[in-house]
Every structure is written in structure tokens, then in C-alpha cells.
Amino acid sequence: MPNLIRELRRREVFRATGLYVGVAWILIEVASVLLPAFDAPDWVMRTLIIIAIIGLPVAIVLAWIYDVTDKGIEAQGDPTDTVIVPFGARKMDFAVIGMLSVALIFSVYLNITGIRSTVTEEIEPVSVLIADFENKTGDELFDGTLEQALQIGIESAPFITGYRRDAALRVALSMQETNNILDEATARLVSVREGIKLVMAGGIEEKNGSYTLYVRAVDPKGGEVLASVDVGAKSKLDVLAAVGTLAGDLREELGDDSLDRKKLVTSETFTASNLEAAQAYAKAQSLQYNGKYEEAMSFYQGALDHDPNFGRAYSGLALSASSLGRIDEANELWDKALENLDTMTERERLRTLGLYYSRVTRNRQKSIESYRALVEKYPADDAAHNGLAIQYFYSLDFENALKAGGALLEIYPSSVMGRSNYALYAMYASDFETAVTEAKKVRDLDPTYFKAWLPVAAKALADGDIGAAKQAYDSMSQAGGRGELTSALGRADAALYSGSFEAAGEMLRQGIGQAEAAGSQYYLSTNYVALADTYVLEGDSTAAIKAVEAALAISGGLSRQVPAALIYLQAGDPVTAKAIADELANSLQPQSRAYARLIDGLIALDTGEHVEAINLISAGARDADLWLLRYYLGKAYFEAGYFAEALDEFLACIDRQGEAMSIFLDDLPTYRYMATVPYWLGRAQQELGMQEAATENYTAFIKLRPEGGPLADDARQRLP
Numbered sequence: 001m002p003n004l005i006r007e008l009r010r011r012e013v014f015r016a017t018g019l020y021v022g023v024a025w026i027l028i029e030v031a032s033v034l035l036p037a038f039d040a041p042d043w044v045m046r047t048l049i050i051i052a053i054i055g056l057p058v059a060i061v062l063a064w065i066y067d068v069t070d071k072g073i074e075a076q077g078d079p080t081d082t083v084i085v086p087f088g089a090r091k092m093d094f095a096v097i098g099m100l101s102v103a104l105i106f107s108v109y110l111n112i113t114g115i116r117s118t119v120t121e122e123i124e125p126v127s128v129l130i131a132d133f134e135n136k137t138g139d140e141l142f143d144g145t146l147e148q149a150l151q152i153g154i155e156s157a158p159f160i161t162g163y164r165r166d167a168a169l170r171v172a173l174s175m176q177e178t179n180n181i182l183d184e185a186t187a188r189l190v191s192v193r194e195g196i197k198l199v200m201a202g203g204i205e206e207k208n209g210s211y212t213l214y215v216r217a218v219d220p221k222g223g224e225v226l227a228s229v230d231v232g233a234k235s236k237l238d239v240l241a242a243v244g245t246l247a248g249d250l251r252e253e254l255g256d257d258s259l260d261r262k263k264l265v266t267s268e269t270f271t272a273s274n275l276e277a278a279q280a281y282a283k284a285q286s287l288q289y290n291g292k293y294e295e296a297m298s299f300y301q302g303a304l305d306h307d308p309n310f311g312r313a314y315s316g317l318a319l320s321a322s323s324l325g326r327i328d329e330a331n332e333l334w335d336k337a338l339e340n341l342d343t344m345t346e347r348e349r350l351r352t353l354g355l356y357y358s359r360v361t362r363n364r365q366k367s368i369e370s371y372r373a374l375v376e377k378y379p380a381d382d383a384a385h386n387g388l389a390i391q392y393f394y395s396l397d398f399e400n401a402l403k404a405g406g407a408l409l410e411i412y413p414s415s416v417m418g419r420s421n422y423a424l425y426a427m428y429a430s431d432f433e434t435a436v437t438e439a440k441k442v443r444d445l446d447p448t449y450f451k452a453w454l455p456v457a458a459k460a461l462a463d464g465d466i467g468a469a470k471q472a473y474d475s476m477s478q479a480g481g482r483g484e485l486t487s488a489l490g491r492a493d494a495a496l497y498s499g500s501f502e503a504a505g506e507m508l509r510q511g512i513g514q515a516e517a518a519g520s521q522y523y524l525s526t527n528y529v530a531l532a533d534t535y536v537l538e539g540d541s542t543a544a545i546k547a548v549e550a551a552l553a554i555s556g557g558l559s560r561q562v563p564a565a566l567i568y569l570q571a572g573d574p575v576t577a578k579a580i581a582d583e584l585a586n587s588l589q590p591q592s593r594a595y596a597r598l599i600d601g602l603i604a605l606d607t608g609e610h611v612e613a614i615n616l617i618s619a620g621a622r623d624a625d626l627w628l629l630r631y632y633l634g635k636a637y638f639e640a641g642y643f644a645e646a647l648d649e650f651l652a653c654i655d656r657q658g659e660a661m662s663i664f665l666d667d668l669p670t671y672r673y674m675a676t677v678p679y680w681l682g683r684a685q686q687e688l689g690m691q692e693a694a695t696e697n698y699t700a701f702i703k704l705r706p707e708g709g710p711l712a713d714d715a716r717q718r719l720p
Contacts, residue, residue, distance in 0.1 A: 028052060125380030125411045126254065127196045128154060128217075129163040131187035134203030137211070139236075141275050142204055146243055148282040150200070150215065153247025155347055157256040161380040163196050166286040174448065184218070191220035195414030198226070200250070210234050213242050215250060227253035240275060277306035281313055284320075293320040311340030315352045322359060334360050347381070350374040354387050362589035364395045375407075382412055389421060394591075394665060396625055398429035416446045423455050424667065430658035432459035450476045450483030451667060457490055458661040461671050464700075466498045485523045486668065488514055492530055493669035496537065499705040499712075505534045525554040526668055529563045533672065537709070541571040558584075558595060559664035562628070565599045574603045594624035598632060610640035627659040631673065638684055647684040653677050675704055679711050686718065695719060 028048060130147045151162035168190045169182055175189065182190075184201040191199050202215030214230035229249040233242035284299035300317040303310050318333035334356055341349050350370050357367035368391045374384035389404035405422040412418060423438035435455035442452035453476035460468035470491055477487035488511040495504035508531040515524035528551035535544035548564040561580050568577040577599055585596035597620030605613035613636045621629045634649030653660070653674070660674045682697035698715040705712035 124159070126160050126198055127163055127380070127382070127412060128160055128198045128200055129168055129187050129191050129194075129196045129220075130165060131184045131199055131201040132182045134201075137204055137206040139206070141236075141279060142239070143279070144282045144286075145275055145279040146202075146204060146213070146239070148285070149240055149243045149278055150202075150247055152345065152348070153244055154200075154250055155378070155381075156247070156345055157251045157254070158378045159256070159380045160251070160254065161378070161382050163191075163194065164289065166289045168194075170290075174446075188218065188220040188223070193414070195412060196220060198254075202246075204239070211236070211239055211242070213239070213246055215246055217250065217254065229253060236275070240278065274306055277303040277310055277313070280306065281310065281316070284313070284316055288316060288320055291323075293323045296320045297324075309340050309343050311337055311343045312348055312352070314340060315355065319355070319359070331360060347374070347378055350377070351383065351387075354384075354391075358387070358391060358394075362587070362592075364391050364590075367391045368395070375404075380411060382408055382415065382418065385411070386418060386421065389425065393421075393425055393428070398425055401425045402429065414445060416442060416449055419445065420449055420451050423452065426658075427455040427458050427661060428658045428665070430462075430656055432462055432658070435459065435658075448479045448483075450479035450481075450486060454486075454490075454661070454667060454669075457494070457669070458658060458671070461494065461497065461661070461674075462657055464703075466494055469494045481518075482520075482523075485511070485515060485518060485520060489523070489526060489530065490669040492527075492534075493672050496530070496534060496672035497675045497704065499675075499707055499709070501534055501537050501707075505531065505538070508534060521554050525551040525560050528554070529560055530672075532567050533563065536567055536570055545571055545573075558592065559666055559668070562595045562599075562664070565595075566602070569599075569602055569606065574606065578603060590624040591626065594620040594626055594629060596620070597623065598629050601636065602632060605636055605639065610636065614640060614642075626663070627653065627656055628663050628673065630656070631677065634680060634684070638680065638687075643684050643687040647681070647688060650677055650681040650684060654681070676701070676711060678704075679715055682715065682718070691720065 128151075130151050132144075133142065133146050135142045147165060151165075154160050155162050165182060168187065169180065171190045171194060172182065172186050173180075175193070184199065187199045187201065190196070197220075199218045199220045200215050201218060202213065205212045205214075211233040212230060213233065214228070216225050216229075217227040218225055227250060229246060231242045231245045231249065233239045280299045280303035284296045284303060287293075287296035287299060297317055297320045300313050300320065303313040304317070307313070314333050314337035318330045318337060321327075321330035321333060337352060338356065341352065344352065350373055354367050354370035354374065357363045357370060368388065371384055371388035371391060374381055375388055378384060385404055385408035389401045389408065392398075392401035392404055402422065402425045405418065405425055408415060408418045409422060419438055420442045423435045423442060426432075426438060427435035432455065436459050439452040439455040442449050446452075453472045457469045457472035457476075460466070460472060473487045473490035473494065476490065477484045488507060492504045492507035492511060495501075495507060508527050511527040512524060512531070515521075515527055528547050532544045532547035532551065535541070535547060544567050548560075548567045551560050552564055561584065565577040565580040568574070568580075581596045581599035581603075583596075584592040584599070587593060587596075597616045601613040601616035601620065604610075604616060614633065617629055617633045617636055620626075621633065630649050630652050634646045634653065637643070637646035637649060654677060657674055657677075659665075661671050662668055663670045663673055678697040678701040682694040682701065685691075685697065686694035698719055701715050702712055705715075
């Protein structure tokens with residue numbers, strides 16, 4: 001043994017091993033910090049450690065066989081040979097000791113400062129569904145109250161997001177698994193279907209005036225209890241505060257290390273100061289979710305009667321008032337909600353601000369900022385990801401809408417709404433393959449989700465397959481309700497696109513009857529707008545004006561005002577069109593101002609002011625780069641004799657035809673606006689001497705207008 005140790009020393013094996021261990025140690029410590037920062041998968045770190053371990057015996061063997069001398073790396077010689085180490089034996093010892101010391105110091109530093117833990121520790125997002133509490137007290141005041149308070153409390157953890165209980169009930173009803181009760185068994189079934197990771201089931205008991213609250217977190221698939229907590233309340237007045245403590249205990253059990261017990265008071269878990277307000281708020285939320293806005297407003301007001309500083313009740317009341325068209329009242333209520341922002345949790349504040357900027361001021365950029373902050377602070381918040389994606393969408397930033405929508409699906413792949421929105425974003429971005437693929441996934445999750453047929457119809461129309469588009473709309477009608485109403489509009493829109501004006505008019509008149517029977521003012525006015533377009537195509541300006549006036553009498557909004565202005569212009573009434581433009585110009589919303597400039601530009605175009613028209617419409621496109629502005633800008637360039645510029649705009653219309661599927665971004669079909677693009681593209685190509693391409697486009701347009709018409713007849717005459 002002494003001879004072996006002596007030989008190991010002579011062959012520098014101990015020095016080489018020490019040097020190897022020091023270098024490997026430092027490399028692994030550095031990798032433990034850098035790899036998580038670049039989102040490297042866990043297997044990369046494991047592989048590095050395995051390589052380092054395997055490399056140790058290899059280094060020992062190499063040190064035994066080879067030696068580093070002043071002449072370079074050589075095979076070990078006779079023990080009597082004199083070996084000259086390049087740096088000297090003592091210097092090599094110091095180098096090894098120094099390397100090991102650096103490795104030790106670096107490791108201790110990382111552990112003391114917590115750098116490694118702060119970089120690598122990341123809790124996976126958790127979605128939670130809270131089942132109905134088992135109320136053993138006999139006091140109805142606790143029914144539906146504690147669940148809402150607990151959800152807001154646990155959502156203060158950045159990685160937890162509560163699944164809407166009313167949405168879960170709707171899913172359960174579609175599965176025929178409940179009679180309006182969300183007990184633990186039903187909640188687990190819904191969670192398995194929706195991909196929810198945890199079910200929380202609990203209850204409340206009373207004994208001699210004091211209360212005990214208990215909750216357990218359950219794996220919905222296997223039923224395993226992952227966490228269980230209980231707290232006491234000395235009296236009924238202390239129950240909400242006890243829910244706050246319960247929420248804090250659950251957050252800690254689930255791994256939340258951001259909890260500040262000093263701040264864990266009732267206002268941090270639920271913004272109402274008493275049970276009556278909390279119960280009324282919970283009922284109002286459910287009613288609002290199910291579209292019962294009048295009843296919801298009554299319960300929101302009841303919550304405010306019990307707690308006048310209940311900020312979220314004001315915002316809920318404002319949303320319901322806005323949905324009922326009571327805009328002035330809604331604006332006053334939003335002001336009250338903003339006054340009470342300090343009564344909300346941070347999560348509630350950001351959600352409220354995101355909604356306010358979106359619904360009231362239409363300030364998309366501020367809304368995006370709020371939702372970005374919400375996503376950064378609460379990465380598991382599905383409403384935050386969805387809200388951010390929607391704001392990007394309405395800002396016409398379809399690329400970022402897809403990214404934000406994709407981020408939501410990475411966390412919640414079973415979200416029907418999230419995947420449907422993702423499919424629609426792809427459709428608007430003219431990525432029809434992705435849109436159809438994702439829409440199929442939506443129908444697999446929920447066959448009744450009618451919007452999942454819209455991308456199918458869009459792709460069929462883009463491919464020129466009118467029959468397939470009609471089949472998609474027929475399938476959509478099977479969903480009932482809004483599916484039937486949208487389907488009727490879609491079939492009429494496809495008929496208008498393909499030149500079947502008489503059939504389209506009949507469909508729309510039937511659609512008006514359907515919308516009236518359903519009590520839907522939105523669909524009713526939209527049908528009247530499409531009917532007005534039909535009359536224009538048939539050359540009946542008087543009937544078109546009557547139809548559009550009927551639409552405007554029912555409801556306003558861009559999807560009614562803009563087509564109305566276009567129809568007034570076509571009917572020779574620029575004064576009324578100008579009045580609409582002036583109203584739109586006074587809006588903070590860029591899209592409204594863009595359409596105002598479009599109308600002003602078309603008025604100028606009608607009077608022969610071509611350059612002024614181009615300038616106005618171009619300015620509108622800078623406000624909001626909308627499909628309809630590109631279409632009319634192409635026509636303005638053409639009439640002004642700028643055929644290359646016109647060609648570019650019409651090609652852009654084809655590249656962006658997904659937007660034409662619903663030019664007002666409300667998911668209601670308007671593909672009929674695409675019908676004349678091939679004709680105008682052909683005209684521009686012909687003027688530029690591109691006769692073969694022009695002929696191809698004329699032929700495509702004539703195929704869409706087999707029954708003729710002024711433009712179709714002109715296209716036939718232009719064929720060689």
C-alpha cells in the first residue's frame with residue numbers, strides 16, 4: 001500500500017484528481033444558476049452531473065498513464081526518470097488548493113445569498129375548483145358565501161387560479177351530472193374533464209356560538225387528499241376573517257412562500273366587510289355570468305347596501321349596466337369602483353383596471369399594461385392571459401394575441417374558451433390551417449361550442465368552396481341559441497359572397513324573425529345591416545336606407561354605424577354619412593377615428609378629390625390598420641390613377657382575408673366584402689399590363705357572380 005500511494009504521488013494522480021474535482025464543482029455550481037435562467041430542461045443539469053461523475057475515474061486513469069512535463073503531455077516513464085513539472089510541484093499544489101477553495105467559497109456564497117434558490121425555484125401553476133361547502137350550521141347566510149371568499153383568498157398566491165364555480169356548474173349540467181349542486185364528486189368530474197388540478201372541498205360547523213371551518217385539497221383523478229386545514233371562529237362576525245386564515249394555511253400547504261401573515265386580514269381575502277355583502281356579491285356574480293344582468297344588478301346593489309365601500313361590487317354593477325346599454329349609469333359606477341380600488345386585493349385591482357380601460361375608455365394600450373402586470377405577478381391567472389390576448393387582438397396585433405393565447409393553453413390545455421379564442425386569432429391572422437386544427441380540438445372538448453365552426457367556414461370560403469362553408473354553418477346551427485343566429489347570418493353572408501342576392505335576402509328576413517323571437521337586439525340589428533347590403537347589391541337604395549335606419553334604431557356601434565355610412569354614401573346622402581363620421585371622430589378608440597377618416601375620405605372621393613381621399617384614408621390606417629381601410633384605399637388609388645399602389649392594397653386584402661371574415665372583429669360573418677376584391681385586383685393588373693393575371697382574377701370574380709351584375713358584366717367584357 002505505501003508503494004501504491006508513493007506511485008500515485010509520483011504520477012501526480014492526487015493533484016490531477018483535486019484539480020478535476022475543483023473545476024467540475026465550479027462548473028456544476030455555475031450551471032445550477034445559469035441553466036434555469038435560460039429555461040433549460042431539468043435533464044440538462046442531470047446530464048452534466050452524470051458526465052462529471054463518469055469523468056472522475058477517466059481523469060484518474062489518464063493521470064496514471066500520462067504526465068504533464070516541460071516537453072508537453074507524455075506517457076509515464078521509468079520511476080527513476082526525472083520529471084520536470086512545468087509550474088513546479090509546489091505551484092501545482094497551490095493551484096489545486098486554490099481551485100478547491102474557490103469552489104467551496106462559491107458554493108457557500110450561492111447557498112447563503114439564496115441566488116440559486118431564487119432562480120431555480122418555480123412553482124407550477126395550479127388551477128383550483130372549490131366545491132360547495134357543507135353547511136352544518138343550518139344558517140343559510142353561509143350558503144354560497146364562503147366559497148367565493150376562499151377563492152379570492154387563495155388567489156392571492158401568484159401560482160393559484162380559481163376556476164369559476166358557475167362555469168363549472170354549466171359544465172356539470174352539460175354532462176348531466178348535477179341538479180345545480182357542485183358537491184365534491186361533481187367538482188371532481190368537472191375537474192377531470194376541464195384539466196383542473198385541485199378540488200377544494202370543505203364545510204363549516206357551529207357549536208355553542210363558535211364555528212369551525214375546514215377544507216381539504218383533493219386530487220380530482222385519484223381522490224388523494226394533498227392538504228387539509230381547519231380554523232376556528234369565535235363568532236359569526238369572525239367567520240370571514242377565519243376564511244382568510246384558512247386561505248393562508250392552504251397557500252402555505254401548497255408551497256406559497258410569499259405569504260405575509262401580518263397582512264392576512266379580511267380585506268386581503270374578501271373585499272366585503274360582512275357576510276351579507278359577501279353572499280349578495282356571490283349571487284350577483286353567478287347571475288351576471290349567466291346573462292341575467294337586471295337580477296345581478298339587484299344583488300350587487302344589495303351587497304353595496306351592506307358594505308358601501310365594496311369596490312368589486314361597483315365594478316360588477318358597472319359591467320351589468322353596460323351590458324344593458326345603460327352607459328351613463330355604468331360610467332358613474334366605474335368611477336365609484338375606481339374610488340374604492342384600495343379595498344381590493346392587488347389581483348382584483350389589476351383585473352378591474354384592465355376591464356375599465358377595455359370597456360370604458362377603450363384605451364387598449366393601458367389595458368394591455370394592466371394585463372401584462374397581472375400576468376407577470378400571477379402567471380397562473382387564466383383571466384389575465386385571456387384578457388391580454390383579447391386586448392392584443394382588438395389592437396390588431398394578431399401575432400401577440402396568438403402568443404398570449406398560446407401561453408394560456410400551455411397552462412390550461414383543456415380550456416374550451418381559451419382554445420376557441422386561439423383558433424379565432426389564427427383565423428383572423430389568415431392562418432386557416434392552424435385555425436381549423438385548433439377548432440377541431442375545441443369541438444372535441446365541447447361539441448356545442450358554436451364558434452368552433454367559424455374557422456371551418458372561413459377556410460372553405462377562402463378556398464372558394466361555398467358548399468363546404470354552408471355545411472359548416474349548418475353544423476353550427478345544431479348548437480342552438482347563438483349558434484342558430486350566427487349560422488343564419490353566415491349562410492346569408494355566404495350567399496351574398498357568391499352572388500345569390502335573392503336567396504340571401506330571404507335568409508336575412510328569416511334571420512330577423514329569429515332574432516326578434518330570441519330577444520337579441522345585437523343579432524337583430526346585424527341582420528338589418530346585412531339586409532341593407534343586400535338591397536344595395538340589388539340596386540334598391542330606398543329599401544337599403546330603410547333597413548339601415550332600422551338597424552341604427554335598435555343599437556349603435558361600429559358594426560352598424562360604418563356600414564350605415566357606406567350605404568348613405570352609395571344612396572347619395574353624404575350629409576348623414578358625415579354626421580356618423582363626426583360622431584366616430586370624437587372617440588378615444590383608434591378604430592373609431594380610423595373609420596371616421598375612411599368616411600371623410602370616401603366623401604372626398606365622391607367629389608373627385610382623389611389626393612385628399614388618399615390622404616384621409618391613409619391617416620385612418622395609421623390610427624388603426626383595418627382591412628376595410630385597405631380595401632377602400634386601393635379603390636382610391638385606382639381612381640386617382642396610381643395603379644401600382646392600388647395593386648399593393650388589393651394584394652394586402654387577399655393576404656389578410658381572415659380579417660374580412662368578420663371585419664368588425666365581433667365574430668359575425670362579413671366575408672361578402674371580399675367578393676369584389678378579385679375584380680379590382682384584375683383592374684389594377686390590367687392597367688399595369690399584367691393581362692394574364694387580370695384574366696385569372698376576372699374569371700374568378702365571374703364565377704362568384706354567375707347571375708351577372710354591373711361589375712360581373714364589365715369583367716366579362718374585359719376578358720381577352
